[in-house]
Amino acid sequence: MSAYLNAQPLLEVCGLTKVFGQLKACDTIDLIIAKGEIHALLGENGAGKSTLVKMLFGALQPLEGEIRWKDKPVVISQPAMARRLGIGMVFQHFSLFDSLTAAENIALSLDKSLPLAEIARRAREIGQAYGLPIDPDAHVGDLSVGERQRIEIVRCLLQEPDLIILDEPTSVLTPQEADRLFATLERLRAEGKSILYISHRLEEVKRLCDRATVLRHGKVVGHCDPRKETAASLARMMVGNDIGIVARKPARATETASDILFEINALSQKPRGPFSTALKNVSLAVRAGEVVGIAGVAGNGQSEFFEAVSGEVLQAEPSAVRIRGQAAGRLGITQRRLMGAAFVPEERLGHGAVPALSLSDNLFLSRYSTDKKAFLRGGILKRIAQNALQIATKRIVERMDVRKSADSPPASALSGGNLQKFIIGRELDRTPSVLVVNQPTWGVDAGAAAHIRQALVDLARSGSAILVISQDLDELFEISDRIAVMNHGMLSEPMPIEDVTLEKLGLLMGGITGNAQKIEVADAH
Numbered sequence: 001m002s003a004y005l006n007a008q009p010l011l012e013v014c015g016l017t018k019v020f021g022q023l024k025a026c027d028t029i030d031l032i033i034a035k036g037e038i039h040a041l042l043g044e045n046g047a048g049k050s051t052l053v054k055m056l057f058g059a060l061q062p063l064e065g066e067i068r069w070k071d072k073p074v075v076i077s078q079p080a081m082a083r084r085l086g087i088g089m090v091f092q093h094f095s096l097f098d099s100l101t102a103a104e105n106i107a108l109s110l111d112k113s114l115p116l117a118e119i120a121r122r123a124r125e126i127g128q129a130y131g132l133p134i135d136p137d138a139h140v141g142d143l144s145v146g147e148r149q150r151i152e153i154v155r156c157l158l159q160e161p162d163l164i165i166l167d168e169p170t171s172v173l174t175p176q177e178a179d180r181l182f183a184t185l186e187r188l189r190a191e192g193k194s195i196l197y198i199s200h201r202l203e204e205v206k207r208l209c210d211r212a213t214v215l216r217h218g219k220v221v222g223h224c225d226p227r228k229e230t231a232a233s234l235a236r237m238m239v240g241n242d243i244g245i246v247a248r249k250p251a252r253a254t255e256t257a258s259d260i261l262f263e264i265n266a267l268s269q270k271p272r273g274p275f276s277t278a279l280k281n282v283s284l285a286v287r288a289g290e291v292v293g294i295a296g297v298a299g300n301g302q303s304e305f306f307e308a309v310s311g312e313v314l315q316a317e318p319s320a321v322r323i324r325g326q327a328a329g330r331l332g333i334t335q336r337r338l339m340g341a342a343f344v345p346e347e348r349l350g351h352g353a354v355p356a357l358s359l360s361d362n363l364f365l366s367r368y369s370t371d372k373k374a375f376l377r378g379g380i381l382k383r384i385a386q387n388a389l390q391i392a393t394k395r396i397v398e399r400m401d402v403r404k405s406a407d408s409p410p411a412s413a414l415s416g417g418n419l420q421k422f423i424i425g426r427e428l429d430r431t432p433s434v435l436v437v438n439q440p441t442w443g444v445d446a447g448a449a450a451h452i453r454q455a456l457v458d459l460a461r462s463g464s465a466i467l468v469i470s471q472d473l474d475e476l477f478e479i480s481d482r483i484a485v486m487n488h489g490m491l492s493e494p495m496p497i498e499d500v501t502l503e504k505l506g507l508l509m510g511g512i513t514g515n516a517q518k519i520e521v522a523d524a525h
């Protein structure tokens with residue numbers, strides 16, 4: 001038995017329960033976190049991981065159960081209380097203001113006020129000590145995702161926590177940034193700090209974590225030493241059965257222009273604000289039957305590209321975007337959808353769905369103008385075809401296995417991964433000829449991710465053109481027929497999947513083109 005298991009528990013959770021309506025999101029959970037361990041919290045989407053850690057951080061209150069901290073029962077009524085006890089949290093969604101500096105952002109989160117110069121000094125010191133270099137005077141909006149995350153972690157470490165909760169910390173990092181983060185976490189562990197680590201990336205859990213607790217449907221279904229498991233056995237424990245592998249028949253080998261369903265021609269766009277990236281002469285053609293992947297480190301123009309191709313930002317030149325042969329550059333998103341295209345943005349809450357509206361209302365909002373016949377009834381005075389809307393919502397929920405706590409809950413009440421499944425399902429349900437999707441499986445568990453990827457490949461093979469923007473290189477390898485790389489607003493020539501290697505992608509992601517002799521996977525920052 002490892003030494004840390006003999007160590008006194010730092011945190012003990014006994015019978016912790018949280019109920020939303022009829023749903024037990026956490027059902028009598030027991031968990032012990034020892035001093036000096038990295039403890040993984042695993043579970044499929046909606047298993048109750050976020051609910052549990054929100055109770056530990058004082059953002060939600062349990063209905064029943066007890067939390068013991070350093071051997072004493074505690075009631076954690078709010079995050080400030082958690083911080084005072086020594087519990088810090090780094091959230092999955094960054095909570096920094098773009099227009100403020102790193103030091104100003106940190107100042108906002110501190111419970112006691114300190115002079116800005118003092119905060120900057122301490123942040124710099126902690127950053128250096130833990131291998132997380134930051135510039136306290138830099139504006140957050142100018143920083144890469146990896147740099148922003150360093151600020152979040154430094155901000156957490158400034159409070160000198162004994163337990164650090166990390167919710168999916170690597171989903172937005174390059175492999176190199178993730179390595180750096182692991183080194184920091186190992187160092188914290190060596191100093192006797194404890195870490196509760198939520199991740200859907202099972203390989204990194206195996207590499208980093210000492211122990212894992214697995215949740216399913218709100219209950220603890222097992223504990224294990226992840227180093228002794230395989231990624232497949234961990235996934236099986238989470239989901240309860242084996243995860244399918246995406247079946248990918250080769251795409252039809254056609255070169256005829258008529259097969260091009262989606263085309264971007266010399267698309268250039270000036271930066272739309274101080275924190276936006278210019279697009280430089282981007283061209284790409286996606287054919288019927290294929291999946292084209294766009295790899296790249298976040299912040300290299302992917303969001304601007306998505307906005308331009310989806311019609312959120314219009315182009316001066318009509319033929320900059322062509323959908324099924326028709327010029328669409330000056331058309332808005334609804335008109336592009338009417339031409340048979342569908343778009344799934346990266347941000348699911350607020351962009352992909354309206355948080356306070358029910359799933360069926362969200363479905364209606366996105367489809368009433370493109371599917372009038374299906375969802376509107378009556379003559380001039382239109383009314384919503386509630387029955388058809390409910391049937392469509394149910395169909396999507398069943399097809400994508402969306403788990404939820406009520407019949408038609410507000411979008412904000414779904415776990416992150418389940419909302420993602422719903423949004424993707426909503427677009428797949430239209431069987432679009434062209435589908436552009438940004439980060440399709442961000443925060444989605446292994447089983448659901450395989451389901452979504454298979455659905456994208458199947459849609460392509462049924463004759464649609466699919467464009468996937470993703471930071472997850474494994475995902476792109478699994479589903480793409482060709483892969484291009486976006487770097488500093490430029491898009492590389494797409495390579496057939498047979499010719500793509502991780503090294504080539506790494507070099508292109510770092511902005512190195514041509515035949516570099518000395519291969520060193522580039523860091524894009």
Ligand SMILES: Nc1ncnc2c1ncn2[C@@H]1O[C@H](COP(=O)(O)OP(=O)(O)OP(=O)(O)O)[C@@H](O)[C@H]1O
Binds near residue numbers: 043044047049405414
């Ligand atoms: N505010 C809320 N109101 C109603 N139901 C909720 C609320 N928050 C979460 N739930 C439900 O509780 C369950 C657990 O959600 P939770 O966010 O804890 O899952 P998770 O394991 O973190 O999932 P993911 O991996 O997708 O983030 C889900 O079924 C979710 O729909």
